[in-house]
Amino acid sequence: MTSEATDKSSFLYRLRHSMAHVMAQAVAELYNGVKLGFGPPTENGFYYDFDFGTEQIGPETLAKIEKQMRKILSQNEKFTREEFKTEQALQKASQMNQPYKEIQIKKLSGEGVELFSFYSNGKFTDLCEGPHVDSHKDLRSAAFCLDRISGAYWLGSEKNKMLTRIYALCYETEEELKSFLEQRKRAEERDHKKLGKELEIFTISETVGKGLVLWLPNGTVIREEIEKYAKEMEFRYGYHRVATPHITREELFIRSQHLPAYSESMFPPMTVEDEGGIKERFYLKPMNCPFHHLIYSSRPRSYRELPLRLAEYGTCYRFEQSGELSGLLRVRCMTMNDAHIYCPEEKLDEEIALLMTMYQEFYNTFGLKNYTYRLSIRGKANREKFKGSPDLWDRAEKILSDVLSSKNIPFYVGEGEAAFYGPKIDIQFKNLMGREETVSTIQVDFFAPVNFNLEYVSQTGEIKQPVIIHRAPLSTHERFVSFLIETYGGAFPIWMAPVQVKLIPVSDEVKEYVINLEKELKTASVRAESDFTDNTFNKKIRTAVTHKIPVCLIIGNKEASQNRVTVRRYGIKEQETLTKDDFVKQLKEEITERRCGISSFPA
RNA sequence: GCUGGUGUAGCUCAAUGGUAGAGCAAUUGAUUUGUAAUCAAUAGGUUGCGGGUUCGAAUCCCAUCACCAGCUCCA
Numbered sequence: 162m163t164s165e166a167t168d169k170s171s172f173l174y175r176l177r178h179s180m181a182h183v184m185a186q187a188v189a190e191l192y193n194g195v196k197l198g199f200g201p202p203t204e205n206g207f208y209y210d211f212d213f214g215t216e217q218i219g220p221e222t223l224a225k226i227e228k229q230m231r232k233i234l235s236q237n238e239k240f241t242r243e244e245f246k247t248e249q250a251l252q253k254a255s256q257m258n259q260p261y262k263e264i265q266i267k268k269l270s271g272e273g274v275e276l277f278s279f280y281s282n283g284k285f286t287d288l289c290e291g292p293h294v295d296s297h298k299d300l301r302s303a304a305f306c307l308d309r310i311s312g313a314y315w316l317g318s319e320k321n322k323m324l325t326r327i328y329a330l331c332y333e334t335e336e337e338l339k340s341f342l343e344q345r346k347r348a349e350e351r352d353h354k355k356l357g358k359e360l361e362i363f364t365i366s367e368t369v370g371k372g373l374v375l376w377l378p379n380g381t382v383i384r385e386e387i388e389k390y391a392k393e394m395e396f397r398y399g400y401h402r403v404a405t406p407h408i409t410r411e412e413l414f415i416r417s418q419h420l421p422a423y424s425e426s427m428f429p430p431m432t433v434e435d436e437g438g439i440k441e442r443f444y445l446k447p448m449n450c451p452f453h454h455l456i457y458s459s460r461p462r463s464y465r466e467l468p469l470r471l472a473e474y475g476t477c478y479r480f481e482q483s484g485e486l487s488g489l490l491r492v493r494c495m496t497m498n499d500a501h502i503y504c505p506e507e508k509l510d511e512e513i514a515l516l517m518t519m520y521q522e523f524y525n526t527f528g529l530k531n532y533t534y535r536l537s538i539r540g541k542a543n544r545e546k547f548k549g550s551p552d553l554w555d556r557a558e559k560i561l562s563d564v565l566s567s568k569n570i571p572f573y574v575g576e577g578e579a580a581f582y583g584p585k586i587d588i589q590f591k592n593l594m595g596r597e598e599t600v601s602t603i604q605v606d607f608f609a610p611v612n613f614n615l616e617y618v619s620q621t622g623e624i625k626q627p628v629i630i631h632r633a634p635l636s637t638h639e640r641f642v643s644f645l646i647e648t649y650g651g652a653f654p655i656w657m658a659p660v661q662v663k664l665i666p667v668s669d670e671v672k673e674y675v676i677n678l679e680k681e682l683k684t685a686s687v688r689a690e691s692d693f694t695d696n697t698f699n700k701k702i703r704t705a706v707t708h709k710i711p712v713c714l715i716i717g718n719k720e721a722s723q724n725r726v727t728v729r730r731y732g733i734k735e736q737e738t739l740t741k742d743d744f745v746k747q748l749k750e751e752i753t754e755r756r757c758g759i760s761s762f763p764a
Numbered sequence: 765g766c767u768g769g770u771g772u773a774g775c776u777c778a779a780u781g782g783u784a785g786a787g788c789a790a791u792u793g794a795u796u797u798g799u800a801a802u803c804a805a806u807a808g809g810u811u812g813c814g815g816g817u818u819c820g821a822a823u824c825c826c827a828u829c830a831c832c833a834g835c836u837c838c839a
Contacts, residue, residue, distance in 0.1 A: 713799090729799070
């Protein structure tokens, strides 16, 4: 959220907060006996949670509520504040027949709050800490519209009743609201689900099942280019590649403690019967780690081979809740840029530092900028859920925080966001709709070495336990490609573009030259295609541009007669004509260096 | 999984109880073009699937599946 949107003293915050009360009042007037939940400001406006009882609320009621709000605003009431001690406050909430407010008062009272404020505007009163604007007059020039309606669990717990949440957009001026709506519309144009279909990157078939992605030829090029790059990078950083099965006997996940702790996110087991009639259960893997641990422990290890880095683009299966699935962002079958690093504890800081360098190298290549680092630690609450000695935790948390600081990497702390086996550094991306998603983590794990009895012989001949680092800088292909599509708006850098070069003949006379050039480019491993359709020249250009192909070669008699090509780059007006050989040389350089040039970011 | 919404040709959408239609894409023919849509013809649909109401259903009702937004979850 912007600072203005969260700053309680800002006018915008008070405006949105007050407007939420007006909405609650409108709803209360229209629906007798409605129960009120919470109604805070948000990044773009505000929402309010209501319990409508048995009443069905659809989008058509939004217009009705909005109309009522405007009627209320015309009454020009003042916002007034009154304070009550706990008992009186409870009594007041009870008189108003607002059970959720009673619960809230009791909860806050338990946390030591003794004085409760109620705000009134006209006949409407609501428990609220404020602050608000002075009167309706301050709200009149504001721009707002009711946006959408959805369910939301009371107190955010799925064990509680689901209330009806009404979201509204609200800004100080009409221009700001309009500009937000336009921005949202532009963002929707970059939606990876939309572009993924248009650019034929992936498809999902009901026949195969939801959350199970079919990668089309274009998408497969992108996947494989990413994978090739990751393998080169990991080779340079001293990783060894391994390969493991997609299924395993139940025993492995019992040992790793995924069963039963993680069983809700796993596909149900397959039961097979051997010749002796003994039944055995197999599971699809939700993670690669346990397999890698067994590779580590397949023979005794010496300190000399640590840190041992085992990498695999491993395909995992998770039975995500159906409502969670979304395009490539959240799927049930995913291929992870996974690796596990088995590291002596005293080398942990060095190894993490090396990882941060690698992450930044990766993200620079992709030109990614819209991410933030989160240091996820235990926090003060629920200490019992975090396994291992507190001493070890303290040290690990300090190491992570020190590495981030020493590399001048800005980060924020996520209290209670650690994994149960250790703290982590999460890389958070914001998607187009402003929603934050974890794209990647670096996790320190003290727990698995114990479960899997992982050991090494130290320099002094002692048996020691390594610490494990789980890391996946490039996330899963699925999630990472969804971010890339949205970041690039579908216009990929040349090195990973499905079609890198489109050859467009001006007329049939140059056909032979074009055919030969295409052959030459393909021989140089360039993904080149020629357009020999009956379409007009203009139409051919339009087609190439709408497919967001990074380079078009315009070839007419002028070019063919001089062994040249005219280069038209995506999103760039200026063209240049150069010799065929110069073009191929430049192009190859750009591809080999994986340049993330301006051509990929049209204005 | 929960709340609300949506589902019509490959894609984007029209048809609100009375003969399912348009543009783009596809196919065929003509056209060979110098920087974002040449012209014409053809083909394409048990309106997501299954029930029901009705003389008659894309349209109304029930159920189911999928998708979208949000909630919850996300080792």
